[in-house]
Amino acid sequence: EAGVAQSPRYKIIEKRQSVAFWCNPISGHATLYWYQQILGQGPKLLIQFQNNGVVDDSQLPKDRFSAERLKGVDSTLKIQPAKLEDSAVYLCASSRDKGYYGYTFGSGTRLTVV
Amino acid sequence: DQQVKQNSPSLSVQEGRISILNCDYTNSMFDYFLWYKKYPAEGPTFLISISSIKDKNEDGRFTVFLNKSAKHLSLHIVPSQPGDSAVYFCAAMTSGTYKYIFGTGTRLKVLA
Numbered sequence A: 001e002a003g004v005a006q007s008p009r010y011k012i013i014e015k016r017q018s019v020a021f022w023c024n025p026i027s028g029h030a031t032l033y034w035y036q037q038i039l040g041q042g043p044k045l046l047i048q049f050q051n052n053g054v055v056d057d058s059q060l061p062k063d064r065f066s067a068e069r070l071k072g073v074d075s076t077l078k079i080q081p082a083k084l085e086d087s088a089v090y091l092c093a094s095s096r097d098k099g100y101y102g103y104t105f106g107s108g109t110r111l112t113v114v
Numbered sequence B: 001d002q003q004v005k006q007n008s009p010s011l012s013v014q015e016g017r018i019s020i021l022n023c024d025y026t027n028s029m030f031d032y033f034l035w036y037k038k039y040p041a042e043g044p045t046f047l048i049s050i051s052s053i054k055d056k057n058e059d060g061r062f063t064v065f066l067n068k069s070a071k072h073l074s075l076h077i078v079p080s081q082p083g084d085s086a087v088y089f090c091a092a093m094t095s096g097t098y099k100y101i102f103g104t105g106t107r108l109k110v111l112a
Helices: none
Strands: A005-007 A010-013 A019-024 A031-037 A044-050 A053-056 A065-068 A076-077 A088-095 A109-113 B012-013 B017-025 B032-038 B043-050 B057-061 B062-067 B071-076 B088-095 B106-111
Touching: A005 A088, A019 A053, A019 A109, A031 A076, A044 A065, A044 A076, A076 A109, A109 B017, A109 B062, B012 B017, B017 B032, B017 B088, B017 B106, B043 B057, B043 B062, B043 B071, B071 B088
Parallel strands: A010 A109, B012 B106
Antiparallel strands: A005 A019, A019 A076, A031 A044, A031 A088, A044 A053, A065 A076, A088 A109, B017 B071, B032 B043, B032 B088, B057 B062, B062 B071, B088 B106
């Protein structure tokens, strides 16, 4: 099966600009996750979707971050305006079931805010 | 509040020897645990899992041990190979939440 697709792979923006990331999960995977991984840290969950509904967005900085999953398939994560501390790898993951056997991650988008 | 901790940021092991990676957690509600492996410029890939009803799970060269009373799990790789060089993350979940909390990772280097 095809993996989790993410684009772009790399993005460099200036602070206060906006940026969007795209994710296409594995076909048939109902659950989709966005994680933020800052250098030297483990991935931190930003938002979790079940089909096109939000299950958990408690750690999403809602004043600047937004995410949607239209039609329960692909998803976009947006940052507006970006801050220097948003520099990180943004990982999308999906799972068929409720995650008991782990997720499949995409390769991530490396964001650098200058 | 770091609920999942990997206190060793790095580990070097000679090829053919055993690699032991450790992970501690604080939340007693966690009942599913995973190990992921991550190569540079790639997303983490699932390696092995264990549920709290077990204390050991094996898959080839990889074995995960869970000590619930100590809130500790470990990953053993025997024998270690140069291709095992990567960053290893442990992750924990409370069933019903369907989301994993990740540790900070341990960079394993297997020396040929």
